[in-house]
Amino acid sequence: MTSHPARAERLSGSGFVELETDVLVLGGGPAGTWAAIAAAEHGASVVLADKGFCGTSGATAAAGTGVWYVDPDPAKREAAMANREALGGYLQDRRWMARVLDRTYDNSHRLAEWGYPYPTDANGKTHHTSLQGPEYMRLMRKRTKQAGVTILDHSPALELLVHDDGRLAGATGIRRQKQDNWLVRAGSVVIATGGCAFLSKTLGSNVLTGDGYLMAAEVGAELTGMEFSNAYAIAPAFGTVTKTLFYSWASFTYEDGSVIPGAASKGGRSEIARALQQGPVYAQLDKADAEIQAAMRLSQPNFFLPLDRTGIDPFKQRFPITLRLEGTVRGTGGMRITDDNCATSVPGLYAAGDAATRELICGGFTGGGSHNAAWAMSSGYWAGGGAADYALRATQQRRAPLARAGTVGLRGGSSRPFDPAALAKAVQDEVFPYDINYFREAGRLDASLNRLDRLWHESSEAGGTTSDHAQRARESAAMLATARWMYRSALARTETRGMHRREDFPRQDEAQRHAITTGGLDEVWTSTRPKADADVAEAAE
Amino acid sequence: MIQVIDVDTCTACNICVTVCPTNVFDSTVGIPVIARQTDCQTCFLCELYCPEDALFVTPYADGPQPIDVSQLKRDRTFGSYRRAIGWTDDTGDARGLDRSYVLLGR
Numbered sequence: 049m050t051s052h053p054a055r056a057e058r059l060s061g062s063g064f065v066e067l068e069t070d071v072l073v074l075g076g077g078p079a080g081t082w083a084a085i086a087a088a089e090h091g092a093s094v095v096l097a098d099k100g101f102c103g104t105s106g107a108t109a110a111a112g113t114g115v116w117y118v119d120p121d122p123a124k125r126e127a128a129m130a131n132r133e134a135l136g137g138y139l140q141d142r143r144w145m146a147r148v149l150d151r152t153y154d155n156s157h158r159l160a161e162w163g164y165p166y167p168t169d170a171n172g173k174t175h176h177t178s179l180q181g182p183e184y185m186r187l188m189r190k191r192t193k194q195a196g197v198t199i200l201d202h203s204p205a206l207e208l209l210v211h212d213d214g215r216l217a218g219a220t221g222i223r224r225q226k227q228d229n230w231l232v233r234a235g236s237v238v239i240a241t242g243g244c245a246f247l248s249k250t251l252g253s254n255v256l257t258g259d260g261y262l263m264a265a266e267v268g269a270e271l272t273g274m275e276f277s278n279a280y281a282i283a284p285a286f287g288t289v290t291k292t293l294f295y296s297w298a299s300f301t302y303e304d305g306s307v308i309p310g311a312a313s314k315g316g317r318s319e320i321a322r323a324l325q326q327g328p329v330y331a332q333l334d335k336a337d338a339e340i341q342a343a344m345r346l347s348q349p350n351f352f353l354p355l356d357r358t359g360i361d362p363f364k365q366r367f368p369i370t371l372r373l374e375g376t377v378r379g380t381g382g383m384r385i386t387d388d389n390c391a392t393s394v395p396g397l398y399a400a401g402d403a404a405t406r407e408l409i410c411g412g413f414t415g416g417g418s419h420n421a422a423w424a425m426s427s428g429y430w431a432g433g434g435a436a437d438y439a440l441r442a443t444q445q446r447r448a449p450l451a452r453a454g455t456v457g458l459r460g461g462s463s464r465p466f467d468p469a470a471l472a473k474a475v476q477d478e479v480f481p482y483d484i485n486y487f488r489e490a491g492r493l494d495a496s497l498n499r500l501d502r503l504w505h506e507s508s509e510a511g512g513t514t515s516d517h518a519q520r521a522r523e524s525a526a527m528l529a530t531a532r533w534m535y536r537s538a539l540a541r542t543e544t545r546g547m548h549r550r551e552d553f554p555r556q557d558e559a560q561r562h563a564i565t566t567g568g569l570d571e572v573w574t575s576t577r578p579k580a581d582a583d584v585a586e587a588a589e
Numbered sequence: 590m591i592q593v594i595d596v597d598t599c600t601a602c603n604i605c606v607t608v609c610p611t612n613v614f615d616s617t618v619g620i621p622v623i624a625r626q627t628d629c630q631t632c633f634l635c636e637l638y639c640p641e642d643a644l645f646v647t648p649y650a651d652g653p654q655p656i657d658v659s660q661l662k663r664d665r666t667f668g669s670y671r672r673a674i675g676w677t678d679d680t681g682d683a684r685g686l687d688r689s690y691v692l693l694g695r
Contacts (some may be wrong), residue, residue: 100610105598109610110632165685178689182637182674202612249650255628286597287648288631293692340695343688349673353633354648357666398666 054093056198065230066245067101068446069095070439072234073204074260079354079401080240081188082428086196087510090436093583095232096197099204100255103189106242107377110180110252112348116419117156117176118149136411137545138561141449151426162191175366180243190485203230204519207566208263209453217450222518235397235439238431239264243376243402245478247472249289250281250372257523258530262404264383270393270567272384273407275537275548278485279378279414281370282313287354294344294351298337303328321482332366333337373480377413380406384565389434396438400431412546455569457521466510468520474503488538489551497535503528513538527564533566540564540574590629591646592656592679593618598643608638633670
């Protein structure tokens with residue numbers, strides 16, 4: 049560890065910023081900031097580039113989240129690991145669960161040392177099981193800067209760079225408030241760009257369009273668990289604020305006021321989806337007593353913004369709700385992790401947070417914000433350390449010639465223009481509908497994939513875009529690529545497991561207790577990996 | 590969706606331009622403008638970062654909504670989210686009031 053933080057070196061001046069650094073982190077949410085801080089603590093110089101503003105960008109900053117924090121009591125830890133194994137389809141890995149619980153415990157206590165205002169109850173016990181997003185991410189930005197990290201805000205990455213010999217060399221993108229470009233030569237890259245929520249307006253998620261998946265796949269990285277990508281969250285029909293936990297105290301009704309049989313936030317969301325296919329659905333938090341109501345107000349002020357500002361008392365009045373697609377933000381699929389430092393299948397490329405698979409701790413069903421928050425701070429910490437060690441070990445010349453790895457939406461052949469808005473809408477039309485994505489079936493998945501594949505080939509042949517539209521072009525291309533990995537993986541899993549529901553294969557099939565790897569651009573492929581660990585209890589079903 | 594920058598209270602500090610994760614605002618020679626309203630993701634974070642409580646985000650995600658600025662000011666709706674999370678000078682105690690552990694324990 050160095051006494052003075054290493055700093056990225058600026059290579060050129062105005063109009064175009066070029067930096068040389070040991071580690072480049074793409075994405076400035078919890079995973080990216082933990083990665084940047086950890087890399088700096090390992091003695092590396094670090095640049096962090098965020099599409100938006102590090103501190104407000106991403107699903108965490110706008111929300112409040114539970115944290116999978118469990119006291120280091122063996123019985124409590126065992127219970128925490130065991131209690132969602134069936135839900136996740138027995139695809140978790142106990143060793144990873146244990147190390148995430150350890151890391152989350154340590155990192156939560158570091159947050160407390162850094163001044164995060166954890167609440168204390170009447171008995172003087174401090175609670176570390178939740179974080180307020182705005183507060184947490186404001187603190188993480190401050191700590192990232194104090195660690196000596198160079199932050200590039202409003203600087204979406206557009207593509208990765210490679211050397212002539214194929215080695216990863218950095219990334220390049222635009223500075224959208226300066227109308228110019230950035231290029232960072234780096235010894236290693238951490239992808240922490242989040243998942244893909246397909247611009248569904250679920251809270252804070254419109255910056256999460258799968259950009260990192262696409263950039264990684266363009267240098268050959270693999271994804272896994274992409275069939276576990278159909279998480280939908282309850283929100284007021286007109287609004288963005290999702291808070292699944294609160295709807296545990298809700299009853300759900302049809303237009304005529306009658307209760308929807310079986311509808312529930314947990315274990316009954318598919319009934320809500322089916323009812324929404326027929327007409328409007330309403331919720332009322334009528335099961336919350338006075339203590340719960342007061343705790344909700346204090347815990348999640350933003351939950352009440354859409355309601356207070358439209359004159360709705362959610363405890364006394366029902367209000368229309370919808371299900372917004374959270375895709376892989378709440379799904380568990382993402383880039384495949386190949387070692388304990390969150391390396392990927394590409395040397396020098398690391399993945400953290402929702403950009404990486406969360407199957408290791410969640411299997412095939414979301415652990416909700418709680419597991420994702422624990423995963424973000426743990427995987428970010430490991431990826432940052434791993435990326436730093438990799439970069440500091442490497443002796444190759446960083447200033448060697450570079451090649452751009454990007455494909456669709458950047459440079460095209462024909463004169464037909466690339467229309468990002470039309471492409472994004474076309475992808476949404478394939479991934480939003482409950483009868484394609486929520487309730488899956490071979491014929492509908494196959495028909496959708498044919499349309500998505502055609503869109504990919506049309507987009508590949510379309511012309512490039514102006515720099516004004518480059519970000520939008522790449523976002524829509526990443527959404528399209530993500531949808532194709534999702535549905536190809538969904539077709540390959542001919543069973544129902546975790547959140548992946550096949551109407552034509554409604555049962556879990558013990559022969560398919562494996563992971564599905566996917567990747568590829570023009571040709572999307574899938575393969576299976578055996579589930580190795582034997583210490584996960586088998587389902588008795 | 591972001592609906593208004595109140596001309597009477599905005600000091601043109603341009604913090605909103607900097608912090609908006611979806612780049613909705615543009616700075617000008619005067620106060621900032623809502624340049625790309627439909628890019629707003631209705632995350633309410635600009636309200637939290639505005640030191641003058643000059644911004645108002647309606648909860649309607651899908652389109653602009655007419656609002657009555659003077660009424661919202663009389664009701665102290667401007668700044669209500671910032672006060673609720675304890676980010677104003679006189680509400681700092683609210684920062685440690687998270688009671689999620691009560692909800693998670695039920």
